[in-house]
Every structure is written in structure tokens, then in C-alpha cells.
Amino acid sequence: MARTNQGLLVHKWAPQLDILSHKSIAAFLSHCGWNSIIESLSQGVPIIGWPIAAEQGYNSKMLIEDMGVGVEICRGLQRNLDKEDVKNIVTMVLDNQEGKGQEMKKKALEIGKLMRDSVKEDEGFKGSSIKAMDDFISAVLSKKAKS
Numbered sequence: 001m002a003r004t005n006q007g008l009l010v011h012k013w014a015p016q017l018d019i020l021s022h023k024s025i026a027a028f029l030s031h032c033g034w035n036s037i038i039e040s041l042s043q044g045v046p047i048i049g050w051p052i053a054a055e056q057g058y059n060s061k062m063l064i065e066d067m068g069v070g071v072e073i074c075r076g077l078q079r080n081l082d083k084e085d086v087k088n089i090v091t092m093v094l095d096n097q098e099g100k101g102q103e104m105k106k107k108a109l110e111i112g113k114l115m116r117d118s119v120k121e122d123e124g125f126k127g128s129s130i131k132a133m134d135d136f137i138s139a140v141l142s143k144k145a146k147s
């Protein structure tokens with residue numbers, strides 16, 4: 001059988017941002033850790049949440065209720081997943097032609113653009129994060145000069 005790298009399994013570490021930025025990625029099954037959320041949304045990828053512990057449940061709730069870019073498949077490790085539930089959720093999220101899947105994708109793309117624009121610096125334009133960092137550095141330097 002020829003090796004095609006389809007279904008490749010990475011046991012230790014994978015370049016998550018590189019994977020999420022690939023054009024074929026339509027959704028991300030995530031534990032809803034903050035870095036994973038930032039990486040997914042920066043690429044306009046909706047999230048299927050499976051929060052396990054700590055703040056992940058709150059993050060998942062925010063993705064669903066406040067941002068409209070996520071759906072929860074289950075919570076924690078104790079729940080048994082039904083294959084029909086998984087199929088229905090994945091089908092709904094991947095349907096970016098209509099309904100909730102389309103709305104999630106649209107919102108994820110909008111948030112991704114805002115995130116990328118916030119760090120853009122181009123021909124006199126400075127994104128909000130660049131401006132905030134400039135303001136912070138100016139404040140630190142002015143305090144240092146007064147000392």
C-alpha cells in the first residue's frame with residue numbers, strides 16, 4: 001500500500017497553527033484551552049468543544065453563547081458519546097452553506113480578520129494591539145525618564 005500521509009497520526013506534538021491555517025480545515029475539535037482558541041479563531045476556524053478541566057468550560061461557554069463560533073460535543077471525561085450525536089454535530093458545523101454551521105463559519109472568519117488586523121502594521125496603519133504595545137512602551141519609558 002502506498003504511503004499518502006492521509007490519516008497521519010502524530011504521537012507527541014503537531015504544528016497546530018500550521019494545521020489550522022490549511023485551507024482544508026473546516027472545524028477544530030478542541031479541549032477549549034485559550035491558546036487553541038486563539039490559534040483556531042485567528043484562522044477563521046469554528047470550534048467543536050470538548051472541555052475537560054479548569055477554565056475550559058468557561059471558554060467553551062463563551063465561544064457558544066457570546067461569540068457564536070462554537071458548539072459543545074460533550075463536557076469532561078465521564079460522558080459516553082453516541083455516534084449519532086457526533087455525526088449530527090460534525091455535519092451541522094461542516095455545513096457552511098446554511099444554518100448554524102454557516103453562521104459559525106462567518107463569525108469565525110470575521111473574528112479571524114479582526115485578530116490579524118490588530119497586529120498589522122502597514123503604511124501608516126497600526127492595529128489595535130500594535131498601538132497598545134506602543135502606548136505601554138511609551139508609558140514605561142516616561143516613568144523611567146522621571147526616575
